[in-house]
Amino acid sequence: xxxxxxxxxxxxxxxxxxxxxxxxxxxxxxxxxxxxxxxxxxxxxxxxxxxxxxxxxxxxxxxxxxxxxxxxxxxxxxxxxxxxxxxxxxxxxxxxxxxxxxxxxxxxxxxxxxxxxxxxxxxxxxxxxxxxxxxxxxxxxxxxxxxxxxxxxx
Amino acid sequence: xxxxxxxxxxxxxxxxxxxxxxxxxxxxxxxxxxxxxxxxxxxxxxxxxxxxxxxxxxxxxxxxxxxxxxxxxxxxxxxxxxxxxxxxxxxxxxxxxxxxxxxxxxxxxxxxxxxxxxxxxxxxxxxxxxxxxxxxxxxxxxxxxxxxxxxxxxxxxxxxxxxxxxxxxxxxxxxxxxxxxxxxxxxxxxxxxxxxxxxxxxxxxxxxxxxxxxxxxxxxxxxxxxxxxxxxxxxxxxxxxxxxxxxxxxxxxxxxxxxxxxxxxxxxxxxxxxxxxxxxxxxxxxxxxxxxxxxxxxxxxxxxxxxxxxxxxxxxxxxxxxxxxxxxxxxxxxxxxxxxxxxxxxxxxxxxxxxxxxxxxxxxxxxxxxxxxxxxxxxxxxxxxxxxxxxxxxxxxxxxxxxxxxxxxxxxxxxxxxxxxxxxxxxxxxxxxxxxxxxxxxxxxxxxxxxxxxxxxxxxxxxxxxxxxxxxxxxxxxxxxxxxxxxxxxxxxxxxxxxxxxxxxxxxxxxxxxxxxxxxxxxxxxxxxxxxxxxxxxxxxxxxxxxxxxxxxxxxxxxxxxxxxxxxxxxxxxxxxxxxxxxxxxxxxxxxxxxxxxxxxxxxxxxxxxxxxxxxxxxxxxxxxxxxxxxxxxxxxxxxxxxxxxxxxxxxxxxxxxxxxxxxxxxxxxxxxxxxxxxxxxxxxxxxxxxxxxxxxxxxxxxxxxxxxxxxxxxxxxxxxxxxxxxxxxxxxxxxxxxxxxxxxxxxxxxxxxxxxxxxxxxxxxxxxxxxxxxxxxxxx
Numbered sequence: 001x002x003x004x005x006x007x008x009x010x011x012x013x014x015x016x017x018x019x020x021x022x023x024x025x026x027x028x029x030x031x032x033x034x035x036x037x038x039x040x041x042x043x044x045x046x047x048x049x050x051x052x053x054x055x056x057x058x059x060x061x062x063x064x065x066x067x068x069x070x071x072x073x074x075x076x077x078x079x080x081x082x083x084x085x086x087x088x089x090x091x092x093x094x095x096x097x098x099x100x101x102x103x104x105x106x107x108x109x110x111x112x113x114x115x116x117x118x119x120x121x122x123x124x125x126x127x128x129x130x131x132x133x134x135x136x137x138x139x140x141x142x143x144x145x146x147x148x149x150x151x152x153x154x
Numbered sequence: 155x156x157x158x159x160x161x162x163x164x165x166x167x168x169x170x171x172x173x174x175x176x177x178x179x180x181x182x183x184x185x186x187x188x189x190x191x192x193x194x195x196x197x198x199x200x201x202x203x204x205x206x207x208x209x210x211x212x213x214x215x216x217x218x219x220x221x222x223x224x225x226x227x228x229x230x231x232x233x234x235x236x237x238x239x240x241x242x243x244x245x246x247x248x249x250x251x252x253x254x255x256x257x258x259x260x261x262x263x264x265x266x267x268x269x270x271x272x273x274x275x276x277x278x279x280x281x282x283x284x285x286x287x288x289x290x291x292x293x294x295x296x297x298x299x300x301x302x303x304x305x306x307x308x309x310x311x312x313x314x315x316x317x318x319x320x321x322x323x324x325x326x327x328x329x330x331x332x333x334x335x336x337x338x339x340x341x342x343x344x345x346x347x348x349x350x351x352x353x354x355x356x357x358x359x360x361x362x363x364x365x366x367x368x369x370x371x372x373x374x375x376x377x378x379x380x381x382x383x384x385x386x387x388x389x390x391x392x393x394x395x396x397x398x399x400x401x402x403x404x405x406x407x408x409x410x411x412x413x414x415x416x417x418x419x420x421x422x423x424x425x426x427x428x429x430x431x432x433x434x435x436x437x438x439x440x441x442x443x444x445x446x447x448x449x450x451x452x453x454x455x456x457x458x459x460x461x462x463x464x465x466x467x468x469x470x471x472x473x474x475x476x477x478x479x480x481x482x483x484x485x486x487x488x489x490x491x492x493x494x495x496x497x498x499x500x501x502x503x504x505x506x507x508x509x510x511x512x513x514x515x516x517x518x519x520x521x522x523x524x525x526x527x528x529x530x531x532x533x534x535x536x537x538x539x540x541x542x543x544x545x546x547x548x549x550x551x552x553x554x555x556x557x558x559x560x561x562x563x564x565x566x567x568x569x570x571x572x573x574x575x576x577x578x579x580x581x582x583x584x585x586x587x588x589x590x591x592x593x594x595x596x597x598x599x600x601x602x603x604x605x606x607x608x609x610x611x612x613x614x615x616x617x618x619x620x621x622x623x624x625x626x627x628x629x630x631x632x633x634x635x636x637x638x639x640x641x642x643x644x645x646x647x648x649x650x651x652x653x654x655x656x657x658x659x660x661x662x663x664x665x666x667x668x669x670x671x672x673x674x675x676x677x678x679x680x681x682x683x684x685x686x687x688x689x690x691x692x693x694x695x696x697x698x699x700x701x702x703x704x705x706x707x708x709x710x711x712x713x714x715x716x717x718x719x720x721x722x723x724x725x726x727x728x729x730x731x732x733x734x735x736x737x738x739x740x741x742x743x744x745x746x747x748x749x750x751x752x753x754x755x756x757x758x759x760x761x762x763x764x765x766x767x768x769x770x771x772x773x774x775x776x777x778x779x780x781x782x783x784x785x786x787x788x789x790x791x792x793x794x795x796x797x798x799x800x801x802x803x804x805x806x807x808x809x810x811x812x813x814x815x816x817x818x819x820x821x822x823x824x825x826x827x828x829x830x831x832x833x834x835x836x837x838x839x840x841x842x843x844x845x846x847x848x849x850x851x852x853x854x855x856x857x858x859x860x861x862x863x864x865x866x867x868x869x870x871x872x873x874x875x876x877x878x879x880x881x882x883x884x885x886x887x888x889x890x891x892x893x894x895x896x897x898x899x900x901x902x903x904x905x906x907x908x909x910x911x912x913x914x915x916x917x918x919x920x921x922x923x924x925x926x927x928x929x930x931x932x933x934x935x
Contacts, residue, residue: 085197112849113849114197114198114264114847115264118850118851119264119443119444
């Protein structure tokens, strides 16, 4: 399954990059995240609770960041499994400075799902996935605004 | 040959219980101390199992045991074959890989069991199952049938070195020679896809080992209780007489429940033995999509050689059959395809060859239609194509190639599912074709109604398709009939019942011989304690084979009754008649004795009997035909296609059908209605969508559509009667009839409804979406 989209952040590219690479920020932004722990500079482990239509459950997974070109692009590899099935995805993230305080994040990715997730959640997963990502970006943008508001007086 | 009871439209004896919730189903069984099982199933279609850690689940409060393949010890081994590969065909390749109780080193389809939790409740068992940690190493899945046989394909069985499960080649005459002298050769590439039986009741088992009596009672939704008992005895190391299998009322079989040694059957009964407590497992609907066998994926390359006036010279059909991850049921389905492809037609030169392929999907076993459906689809599509190319009427080309009534028994020379060379026993095929044409109003529709409807802008088409249904195969079934001192009659047979009306139709057969109201005949099916010889309910054989055994047993009891009554009433046997539960002297009805009194006299409690006397008015008899009886019929339908949504609705459906002697016309019509429902599903609704990784995409009734009541058209049925010479009652089977001819008739009607696109549909099932795509492709061509 393919997933792609973009989101316009109201902030400079370096700030957006710093946030994307901050596990605590990521954990607070992804809906349903129960934990996210950095286990090496480029690897995180954590848990997330997902509900897709009639399927719900906790997933344990690993996130790996590779091909990093700060603050332009990176590749994210996600693998997760739980009682409701498994998911595996690879996505490329690009940050494009459109103005000093406007950064366009573009992502393209492909992921496979299996188990109950695929069998029952199949027709909902794309819209649920997109909505989760968008919610995440919205929260991220709010955090960004808060950070920048905090920083401006300095 | 309608009699006083036989052939009458009697309401079913079992229905009051079924309709008021008084019938026992497996899930109704509640026993003191009963535990509940939940299986942990693989999310992957193909993966190595690196480790299984059940420790957390074992600690879960309320859990009694957790078992994996490693815990099963000697019980763990690939199960016995349900059906052997065919004898009598030279050069057969058969690589046996049967189902295992739980996956050990490797999972081979999504939904395969890897562990079981036995707990105080199903809730606890499922929660604990989620705590079992399985470390999988996922492998590339084998899904595509053609790629599976290609070089470099991943393998399900490394030791085999190939995904080829079987190869079978049969030829009667010489197709090459026929093709060389043909005026026309038409070719087609046919794809049919998998669906599921979707029985109302899923599978379920309750196993109860009793230490004090050293016996195991098993309630099971099986179509073959006796075979299950015998198989379990061997697997569990018990005597057959220590096991009683009861198949109570079962909410639909349709084939998958005849599969024996299913993992849950073995694990649940073994667990009860280990724990000394009853264990219940009831399959839920989502499990059913991943662990109950399915059918209908074949790819055919077929061609037909004809003369310019439409006479068939030969047919060649080379196909691939998907068996899924295991081949426990051997080759029943593709053999049925081979024998049913030529159907009612005379094909002097017929080459049929197939390869069976292992794939990472649940195993394939017969499902109502069982191979016949594809063969019929292939042949009827070829007929349609030939008719178009030759500018002939589609019914005329069929008629001129039909086996004629005086040509039976007709030998096709092809070995079928019963390993005998196929013989069509009897019939009047042209009469069925004429009847169906008359019922649908063939000429009037094509000449008047269709042009008128087209002028109104409607897209309405007619489809007509012929089929045969090999049925009533051996080996045998038996029955025991006892006239009790109460005057009631007891009838037991080994086949199980899944809604076919056996409690009524078998009673009607016995009633006819014994002169007893069928309501006073108490029928027991599917309980190994009541009758313990037999094969099971499959291949449309219940009425034909078990029905014939009932008839034979009833005749023996009738002879005992007449012999005894003749002495008591002092009248020769031929002057006696049996009616209303009495034996009477025909001319002097006052000289009579009731069957109840006779039964008392037949079982004296004191005194002496003549040497050699058997007690009671009781007899047991068996029946096995030399080969199966072939029913047949012709289905015609009118279909309207909505040109905007591409939804297709069947407006009328007629079926002219011949299954020989009819036991109960109402039950027969019910069988055809149900079959038509499945056939319609196979035509337009039901397709299991599988991705390249072996992940099922529509494992719920939210996404997997089965026809609803509102999708079914009114069904008009005509019965033709050509008694089969293969059994004394002249019965042929009907269980699968409704399902077989629907896909070819449906796609033909859809083509006929959309003549502007000159469609050539070579697949089933369609869907509105798929039909839209086919039309778009035709527009661009």
